Amino acid sequence: MTNGAEPAGNRGIHDIGGLDFGAIDRGEHPPTTFERRVDALMLLMISPSGAFRVDALRRAIEAYNETDYAHLAYYEKWVRALRILLVEQGVLTDEQIDARIAALRERAGGVQP
Amino acid sequence: MHADDHGHDHTDPDAHAPSPDDPPPASDWEFLEQALSELLIESGVIEEADIQRMMNFTESRNPALGAKVVARTWTDSDFRSRLLRDARRTLREEMDIDIGTIAELEAVENTDAVHHVVVCTLCSCYPRNLLGIPPAWYKSREYRARVVREPRAVLKEFGTTLPPGTSIRVLDSTADLRYLVVPRRPAGTEDWPAERLESLVTRDSMIGTAPATEPKA
Structure with missing residues (x-):
């Protein structure tokens, strides 16, 4: 693992209790609009009338590879899980999402990937 | 999902909807x-x-709400007993706080003999329906990994040193069970009203990484 941690053996990527890590970064920032919106979308989707349960969110995130799990920001993990689970549940399709992202990029005047 | 699905009507003038004035997305x-x-809205x-x-x-839902709960435990011992016994019911019936359906909430009391500190080693479970969004460090791998093995060292990083005679219980939250730490009431506040006591109850004191704030001499 990174950050000087001991090898995790057969542990899941998320199962880190008791491992050796470095100093805790206690820095904080007020939540950004992106973070607040992803948080709200997730709460709506895991609510009783939503598309999936909180356990599905955990399962999706715990399936990320080690690099993504370690380095994606918290709400980046969440928004990626939203995409995975909404597609998995048949609420949206990858084609729909990719087409909309491309349209949004164009609208924003950004460079196409 | 419709607007009346939720029984809460919180209007916030600072609520930030995307508008033409918002900067365009900056990251993928x-x-x-x-x-x-x-797409979800169009569908x-x-x-x-x-x-x-x-x-x-x-x-x-934010630490100020939790502070009201804690300050009340300090001034009303019957309330404290009921909260420690059944937090969900007590918060609903006596403070009109609904902690939601996702998880149970258990309140644990710090004493001279035992100090509680809360973590979620596997993810980021937190009593968010009382305290709001957890701080970034609570979700960090460093905190999650280390606080269960070396809680005294971690507390020291937060500036908290406990007497050697105080034992530490580290509570590992789950998706189904979240914890609220009731910190010790600081000495010298015996005649303080609840509203003033609330100012001493910090977020970190309800997670257990710090004591309640000592009153200024």
Whole structure:
């Protein structure tokens, strides 16, 4: 693992209790609009009338590879899980999402990937 | 999902809807959020108002709310007993706080003999329906990994040193069970009213990484 941690053996990527890590970064920032919106979308989707349960969110995130799990920001993990689970549940399709992202990029005047 | 699905009507003038004045998305993840929001709304799964309402609800749950609960335990020992026995029911019936359906909440009391500190080693479970969004460090791998093995060293990083005779219980939260730490009431506050006591109850004192703030001499 990174950050000087001991090898995790057969542990899941998320199962880190008791491992050796470095100093805790206690820095904080007020939540950004992106973070607040992803948080709200997730709460709506895991609510009783939503598309999936909180356990599905955990399962999706715990399936990320080690690099993504370690380095994606918290709400980046969440928004990626939203995409995975909404597609998995048949609420949206990858084609729909990719087409909309491309349209949004164009609208924003950004460079196409 | 419709606007009346939630019994809360929190209006917040600072609620921040995307508007033409907002900067365009800056990262791939922001584009993804915007794409998902738009598609979910166009598909009729949710409305923009649902997103706004959920953001406002989350903001309404914050450490100040937890501080009211803790200060009341300090001034009302019957309330404290009921909270420690059945937090969900006590908060609903006596403070009109609904902690939601996702998880149970257990309140644990710090004493001279035992100090509690809360973590979620596997993810980021937190009593968010009382205290709001957890701080970034609570979700960090460093805190999650280390506090269960070397709680005294971790507390020291937070500036908290406990007497050697005080034992530490580290509570590992789960998806189904979240914890609220009731910190010790600082000495010298015996004649303080609840409202003033609330100012001593910090977020970190309700997670257990710090004591309640000592009153200024």
